[in-house]
Amino acid sequence: xxxxxxVLGSGAAIPTSNRNPSAHYVVCNDRYFLIDCGxxxxxxxxxxxxxxxxxxxxxxxxxxxxxxxxxxxxxxTMHLLGRTQGVTVYAPAELKDTIMRQLEIGNxxxxxxxxxVPLQNxxxxxxxxxxxxxxxxxxPLKHRIPTWGFRIxxxxxxxxxxxxxxxxxxxxxxxxxKLKRNEIVKEKGKIFLPENYxxxxxxxxxxxxxxxxxxxxxxxxxxxxxxxxxxxxxxIEKEKIRAKQTFHSTAMExxxxxxxxxxxxxxxxxxxARYESTVDHLVEAKIEFENVICAEDGLRIEI
Numbered sequence: 001x002x003x004x005x006x007v008l009g010s011g012a013a014i015p016t017s018n019r020n021p022s023a024h025y026v027v028c029n030d031r032y033f034l035i036d037c038g039x040x041x042x043x044x045x046x047x048x049x050x051x052x053x054x055x056x057x058x059x060x061x062x063x064x065x066x067x068x069x070x071x072x073x074x075x076x077t078m079h080l081l082g083r084t085q086g087v088t089v090y091a092p093a094e095l096k097d098t099i100m101r102q103l104e105i106g107n108x109x110x111x112x113x114x115x116x117v118p119l120q121n122x123x124x125x126x127x128x129x130x131x132x133x134x135x136x137x138x139x140p141l142k143h144r145i146p147t148w149g150f151r152i153x154x155x156x157x158x159x160x161x162x163x164x165x166x167x168x169x170x171x172x173x174x175x176x177x178k179l180k181r182n183e184i185v186k187e188k189g190k191i192f193l194p195e196n197y198x199x200x201x202x203x204x205x206x207x208x209x210x211x212x213x214x215x216x217x218x219x220x221x222x223x224x225x226x227x228x229x230x231x232x233x234x235x236i237e238k239e240k241i242r243a244k245q246t247f248h249s250t251a252m253e254x255x256x257x258x259x260x261x262x263x264x265x266x267x268x269x270x271x272x273a274r275y276e277s278t279v280d281h282l283v284e285a286k287i288e289f290e291n292v293i294c295a296e297d298g299l300r301i302e303i
Contacts, residue, residue: 001028001029001030002027002028002029002030002131002302003027003028003029003154003207003302003303004026004027004040004203004295004300004301004302004303005024005026005207005228005230005267005300005301005303006024006025006026006048006050006298006299006301007023007024007226007267007269007295007296007297007298007299007300007301008020008023008024008025008041008044008045008048008297008298009021009022009023009036009038009040009041009044009297010022010263010269010270010271010294010295010296010297010299011066011271011273011297012066012232012234012248012270012271012272012273012303013064013066013272013273014038014197014273015038018296018297019271019296019297020038020039020040020041020044020274021036021038021039021040021041021065021066021067021069021070021193022036022038022061022067022211022269022270022296023036023037023038023044023070024036024042024209025045025048025055025118025147026152026207028133028134028152028205028207029133029134029154031056031057031131031134031157031238032051032054032055032056032057032058033055033056033057033058033059033136033152033264034055034057034058034074035058035059035061035150035209035213036059036060036061036066036067036068037058037067037068037069037070037071037074038066038068038069038070039065039066039069039070040070041070041071041074041278042070042074042077043074043133044180044297044298046299047298048300050253052074052077052078052081053078053081053083053085053212053272055078055087055089056085056086056088057088057129057136058087058088058089058090058091058210059090059091059136059138059150059205060089060090060091060092060095060152061141061147061148061149061209061211061212062092062141062143062146062147062148062211062212063091063092063094063095063098063145064145064212067107067211067212068095070090071089071095071099072099072102072103072106075087075099075103075110075114076103076106076108076110078110078112078143079108079109079110079111079112082111083110083111083112084111084112085111085112086112086113086114086115086130087112087114087115088114088115088116088117088129089114089115089116089117089285090119090128090129090136090138091116091117091118091119092118092119092120092146093116093118093119093120095116096116096118099114099259100114112113115226119138119146119148119290120146122138122139122140122148123139124137124138124140124221124222125137131226131267132155133154133155134152134153134154134155135150135152135153135155136150136152136153136222137150137151137153137222138150139151139219139222141210141211141212141213141216141219142190142213142214142215142216142218142247143211143212143213143214143247144246144247145148147211147212147213149208149209149210149211149213149219149222149223150208150209151206151207151208151209151222151223151226152206152207152209153204153205153206153207153226154204154205154206155202156204157183157201157202157204158180158201159179159180159181159182159194159198159199159200159201160180160198160199160200160201160202161176161179161197161198162179162197162198163176163254165196165197166179166197169192169197169226170187170190171185171187171192171197172187175187175192178194179192179194179197179198180194181194182194182198188281205227205303206212206225206226206227206228207226207227207228207230207303208223208226208228208229208230209230209265210229210230210231210232210254210257211222211232211270212232212247212248213231213232213233213247213249214243214244214247214248214249215249215250215253215256215257216257217257217260219244219257220257220260220261223257223260223261223262223263223275224261225262225263226261226263226264227256227263227264227265227303228263228264228267228301229257229258229261229263229266229267230267230268230269230295231249231254231257231258231264231266231267231268231269232248232249232254232268232269232270232279233250233251233253233254233269233270233271233294234246234248234249234250234267234271234272235248235249235250235251235272236250236251236252236275236281236284237250237251237252239272248270249266250284251280251281251284251285252284252285252287252288254266254268255284255285255286255287255288255289255292256288256289258288258292259288259289259290264291265291265292265293265301266285266289266291266292266293267292267293267294267295267301268281268282268285268292268293268294268295269294269295271294271295278294281294282294
C-alpha cells in the first residue's frame, strides 16, 4: 500500500513565484490527508495532478494565515465539483466560526458536512483519528500561538501466512487469522506455532509533521523513529536571534531534533522569502544530520 507525501507549499508567510505557503498532501494506505492549507493550495493540488475530492481529513496546525487561508476556497471548490461526502477538519477550535462565517457571507452553501474536531484538548498519546490501518496523533509545538504537529503512522501489520505449508500440516483456513495475528493454534491435541507458518510482518511506516515551532527538545518524544520528519527551517544560523524572537527554527536546529529522534530522513521547509536558495540550509543541517533534503513545491516523497 502506498504511503507518500507531496509538498504543495514550502514557503513561509509570504508566497513567492517559486514557493506557496504551507500545505502537504499525504496518501497513506488509500487514505487521503491534507496537512495545512495555505493560500493557493487548491491550485497546487491541480498543478501536481492530485485529487481534490479524495481528501477526507484536513489537519490545520495553527491559525496563522499562511497555514489556513486556502481552506474556505478549497471547501467551496469541493462543493462546486459536486461533493457529497463529508470532510473532517482537525484544527484549533476558533477556525470553525471563521470558516463557516466566510461561507455564510459568500452565500456558499455546501452539499456535504464539515465536522470540526478541536485540537485544544488533544492528548498526544491518544489518536485524533484511527481506523483499522492507521492512526493520526497531534502534539504541541512551541510557537507564538497554540500550534500542533501531526504524526501519521501505520498500525502494526499482520504476519504473512505461508498457506501451502499450513494446509500440508493439517491446519484449517479458520485457523489462518490467529496465525497471522501471531497467536498459537491448538487443534486435536497439537500445538501450531505461528512462527512456523508465517513470515514477519512488513515494517510499519510513519510521517511526522512539525509546523511552525521554536527549537524544542520535547518534540523528540513525539517524532522519534519516524521514517520521514518534516520540520520547519525558516532561517539559517545567521538569523538565529530572529528565529528565537519569532518562535521559529533554523535548519541546524531542525537537524538536531532529527538526530536526537533517530528518524530516517529529514525534510526541511517553511523557508523565509528572504532566501533565494536553500543551499545554506542544507549545508548547515548536514552538520548535525546527514540524511536531509530541502522541500520544493511539487516534491513527492515515497515513505
